[in-house]
Amino acid sequence: MHPSLIDILGAGWGGMLLRGAGMTVFISLCGISLGMAIGVAGATLKTRGNILVRGSVAVYTLIVRSVPELLIIYLLFFGTVGLASGAADWLEWDDLTSTVFPVLVGILAIALISGSYSVEVFRGAFKAIDPGQIEAARAVGMNRSQCLRRITLPQLFWYALPGANNVWQAALKDTALISLVGLVELMRAAVLGAAATRAPLLLYALAGALYFIIGACSQALFALAERRLGPGMRRAER
Amino acid sequence: MIPLIEQALPVLVQGFWVTLRIGLFAILFGSLLGLGAALMRLSSHRSVSWLAFAYSTVFRGTPLLIQLFLLYYGIGTLEAVRHHAALWWLFSDGARCAVLAIALNSGAYMSEAIRGGLQSVPDGQLDAARAFGMSRFQAFRRVHFPLAIRQAFPAYSNELVLAIKGTSLASTIAVMELTGFARRLMSQSFLIVETFVVAGLLYLAINITLLGCAWLVEHLLLRTHAADGSGVKEAF
Numbered sequence A: 001m002h003p004s005l006i007d008i009l010g011a012g013w014g015g016m017l018l019r020g021a022g023m024t025v026f027i028s029l030c031g032i033s034l035g036m037a038i039g040v041a042g043a044t045l046k047t048r049g050n051i052l053v054r055g056s057v058a059v060y061t062l063i064v065r066s067v068p069e070l071l072i073i074y075l076l077f078f079g080t081v082g083l084a085s086g087a088a089d090w091l092e093w094d095d096l097t098s099t100v101f102p103v104l105v106g107i108l109a110i111a112l113i114s115g116s117y118s119v120e121v122f123r124g125a126f127k128a129i130d131p132g133q134i135e136a137a138r139a140v141g142m143n144r145s146q147c148l149r150r151i152t153l154p155q156l157f158w159y160a161l162p163g164a165n166n167v168w169q170a171a172l173k174d175t176a177l178i179s180l181v182g183l184v185e186l187m188r189a190a191v192l193g194a195a196a197t198r199a200p201l202l203l204y205a206l207a208g209a210l211y212f213i214i215g216a217c218s219q220a221l222f223a224l225a226e227r228r229l230g231p232g233m234r235r236a237e238r
Numbered sequence B: 001m002i003p004l005i006e007q008a009l010p011v012l013v014q015g016f017w018v019t020l021r022i023g024l025f026a027i028l029f030g031s032l033l034g035l036g037a038a039l040m041r042l043s044s045h046r047s048v049s050w051l052a053f054a055y056s057t058v059f060r061g062t063p064l065l066i067q068l069f070l071l072y073y074g075i076g077t078l079e080a081v082r083h084h085a086a087l088w089w090l091f092s093d094g095a096r097c098a099v100l101a102i103a104l105n106s107g108a109y110m111s112e113a114i115r116g117g118l119q120s121v122p123d124g125q126l127d128a129a130r131a132f133g134m135s136r137f138q139a140f141r142r143v144h145f146p147l148a149i150r151q152a153f154p155a156y157s158n159e160l161v162l163a164i165k166g167t168s169l170a171s172t173i174a175v176m177e178l179t180g181f182a183r184r185l186m187s188q189s190f191l192i193v194e195t196f197v198v199a200g201l202l203y204l205a206i207n208i209t210l211l212g213c214a215w216l217v218e219h220l221l222l223r224t225h226a227a228d229g230s231g232v233k234e235a236f
Helices: A005-010 A013-048 A051-066 A069-091 A100-128 A131-139 A144-181 A186-197 A200-237 B002-041 B046-061 B064-077 B085-092 B094-120 B123-131 B136-173 B178-188 B192-221 B230-235
Strands: none
Touching: A005 A013, A005 A186, A005 A200, A013 A051, A013 A100, A013 A144, A013 A186, A013 A200, A051 A100, A051 B136, A051 B192, A069 A100, A069 A144, A069 B136, A069 B178, A069 B192, A100 A144, A131 A144, A144 A186, A144 A200, A144 B064, A186 A200, A186 B064, A200 B046, A200 B064, B002 B046, B002 B094, B002 B136, B002 B178, B002 B192, B046 B094, B064 B085, B064 B094, B064 B136, B085 B094, B094 B136, B123 B136, B136 B178, B136 B192, B178 B192
């Protein structure tokens, strides 16, 4: 009566889940790249800006962090779905709202959410860089952009690495929520598979295992990055 | 503004109470699970500590939505569960299932916070308590736990906010709570931003109240007077 694991994989759901996992990784990578940009910008504004600028960064992080991720995704989706169907009519591109639009909403949502957490990560990283180094670099005649490129950014990346790992792991899991506005990623593939095969336990367990594997592999990559970058940074610290 | 106040507000406030109820039950059970798992992690029995490690790793490594669907649509539809009265009571109802899923999820995160606190207490303190003639339970209740909870509390209170945010997923298994009603209002009306603002403020109110309570507990009940040692006396 119940289909076995082999039946499900044979019916093509294994491939469907893997394609979904590919979409999950794609959305996470795009979202977190934008989120990191928001984080660096937010951290810069929060340390250098006037009280109004600092206040607005603080309000952004407070709101995005204390409101459920799902509510933010619904705001982005329902707030722009009218615009998207208008654009679909204008471009005569019928499946715009079902294909490209959820991807954009997903990337934007992950960017906003991970951005709010990475502001603090990068603020800590900025603080960890000794201001004396910047003064020294300016004193030897580097201009501001050289100083940023040669002194600040390389170290910023290193100091932000552990925090960025946490933000990435959270972003990866948050992508599952975008399935609720129609994006076919890993979670949505599992829901479709569960409905078609009537084996929800197996499909959701498989999808859960895939999320776990993606998370564990990226954890290993972060550990590798810390080890590879570590010795050089420690030598420089001495 | 007027249609918002007339139509949206009563609906959202109704959802607010559902959210609050699910969230508080989940926090209660999650904290108990977290404490239990943290104690298991420190057990000298390999299998016991491995079990707690596996629990916290699996539940922290997968999305809450998967866990919720796995419990509600996966385990909840098994024949064995349908014919078992107590299990069926738990799994047949979306709200109870949501409480279970969020408690399991946030218990895994809380166990890491509490374990950090328990491990921060120096062995010498525990040896001293034992040498003093306290039983293992007495030493835990009077020395280990009071010292550990002070260390663990800031990380633990972060998990409270995550648990409240987690309740929003209950709407995906047909439990109408704050996010569920907000979604319905957003899809049926043009009051999208307004709905978000009101629902967001309600979540903000819950989270700020919870963090305020946590702050009070941390500063009033768990206060330490390192200088005169009266904090140590309080712990007894």
